[in-house]
Amino acid sequence: MTIKKPEKKESILIDSHYRKITFCSWIPQKPICQLVIIHGYSEHIRRYDIVSEEMASQGIAVHLMDLPGHGHSEGPRGHIDHFQEYLDSVDWFIQNNPNFLKKMPSFLFGHSMGGLISTHYCLQNKTVNGFKGLIISAPLFGFDPIEIIPLRIVSKILERYDNNRTYPKSMNPKILTRDPAKWDAYYQDPFRLHRISPNLFQFLLDYSHSVHRLSHELSIPLLVFKTEADRVVSPHAIQRFFNKAGSDDKKMVVFTKPMHEIINEKEKDTMIKLLINWIIERL
Numbered sequence: 001m002t003i004k005k006p007e008k009k010e011s012i013l014i015d016s017h018y019r020k021i022t023f024c025s026w027i028p029q030k031p032i033c034q035l036v037i038i039h040g041y042s043e044h045i046r047r048y049d050i051v052s053e054e055m056a057s058q059g060i061a062v063h064l065m066d067l068p069g070h071g072h073s074e075g076p077r078g079h080i081d082h083f084q085e086y087l088d089s090v091d092w093f094i095q096n097n098p099n100f101l102k103k104m105p106s107f108l109f110g111h112s113m114g115g116l117i118s119t120h121y122c123l124q125n126k127t128v129n130g131f132k133g134l135i136i137s138a139p140l141f142g143f144d145p146i147e148i149i150p151l152r153i154v155s156k157i158l159e160r161y162d163n164n165r166t167y168p169k170s171m172n173p174k175i176l177t178r179d180p181a182k183w184d185a186y187y188q189d190p191f192r193l194h195r196i197s198p199n200l201f202q203f204l205l206d207y208s209h210s211v212h213r214l215s216h217e218l219s220i221p222l223l224v225f226k227t228e229a230d231r232v233v234s235p236h237a238i239q240r241f242f243n244k245a246g247s248d249d250k251k252m253v254v255f256t257k258p259m260h261e262i263i264n265e266k267e268k269d270t271m272i273k274l275l276i277n278w279i280i281e282r283l
Contacts, residue, residue: 004029006056009099015068015092017085022072023065025099026056033105033132033283034061038090040112040140041204042171042193044071051263051272058276061101065093067117071191078166079197083207086117087124107133107279111263112233115139116207123214133221133282135275138230138260142208142237166195175231176261208237215241221249223278225262225271232260251278 010024024045035055037048045064052062067086068075080086094100108131110118115136122134171194173186186192222245226238242252253274258265263272 006053006061008053011098013093013096015089017068017075019068019074020072021065021068021074021089021093023063023093023097024052025064025097026052026062027099028056028059028061030059031061031101031104032059033107033279034063034101035107035109035135035279036090036094037062037064038108038110038114038118039064039067039070040110040114041196042070042169043111043114044191046071046191048263051268054272055276060276060279061099061104063093063097063100065089065097067114070193076164076166076197078169078193078195078200079164080200080203081164083200083203087121090117090121091125105130105132105283107131107135107282109135109137109275110139111137112260113140113204116141116204116211119211119218120207120214122220123211123217126217126219131220133223133279134218135223135225135278137225137262137271138227138233139224139238139241140204140208140233141211141241142234143205144231144234164197164199166197169194169196171232175259177259177264178257178266179264182264212237212241212244215244216246218245218247220247221282222247222251223275224250224252225255225275226252227255227258227260227262229255229257230260249282 006026006028008026013021015021044066048064055062066073068089069077108118116139173183224242226235228235255267258267
C-alpha cells in the first residue's frame with residue numbers, strides 16, 4: 001500500500017497593513033494535530049521544508065508564514081516599527097490561514113527570534129487559540145556576549161541619526177551550522193537578510209529582557225531545545241528562563257555539539273523525533 005505524501009499548499013494573504021504575506025501549509029492525508037512554525041531573524045519558510053514534510057508524514061499538519069520583511073513577504077527588510085507587529089502577525093495568520101484546522105489540537109514552534117516571538121505570544125494570549133504546547137529552539141532570550149559587542153556599537157552610533165535605516169549585519173555561517181555544504185547556500189540564498197535597523201535591534205534587546213521578567217507567568221506545556229555550542233544566543237539565558245518558567249509541564253533537551261541552527265545539524269533527526277513524540281504524548 002502506497003502512503004500518500006502530505007500536500008503542500010502555498011499562497012499569499014494581505015494583512016492589516018496591506019502587505020502581501022507569503023505562507024504555506026503541509027496537510028497530511030489524516031491529520032492528528034497541527035503545528036505553527038515561526039522562523040527566526042533573516043530566515044524564511046522554505047528553510048523548513050524538510051522538517052515540515054517529515055512532521056506532516058507523521059500526521060502533524062504544519063503551517064508557516066514569512067514574517068513581515070522576511071522571505072517573500074512584503075515590508076521593510078531588516079526593520080519593524082514595533083515588535084508587537086510580529087506577535088500580531090502570528091495571531092492574524094492563525095485567524096486567516098484558510099488551511100488552519102479549527103478543531104484540531106494545535107502547538108506552536110519558534111526558532112531563535114521566532115522563539116522570542118512565540119513565547120511572548122503565549123504570554124500575551126494565555127487562553128487564546130487553545131495551544132496545547134510551546135516548543136522553542138535556541139530562543140533569543142539573550143545574545144552571546146562576544147557576538148553582540150559590534151552590533152551594540154554600530155547601533156548606538158546610527159540610532160542618533162535614523163532608527164529605521166538598516167546597516168549590514170553579517171553573520172558567519174560557521175557559527176550557525178557545522179555542515180560545510182550549507183555555508184555557501186547561506187550566502188547564495190537571496191531571501192536571507194543581511195541587514196538590521198537600530199530599531200529592530202533595540203526591540204530584540206528589550207523583548208529578550210522582558211521575557212525573563214514574565215517567565216513565571218508562562219503556564220503552557222513547554223519544550224526547549226538548546227545547544228551549549230551556541231554562539232548566536234546565550235545558552236545561559238535560555239537556562240535561566242527555563243528555570244523560572246511557570247509551566248508545570250516543562251522539558252529541556254540539551255545538545256553539546258550543534259551550532260545555533262540545531263534543525264540544520266547532524267542531530268536534526270534526533271530533534272525531530274523528540275519533537276514529534278513530545279507532541280503526540282500531549283494529544
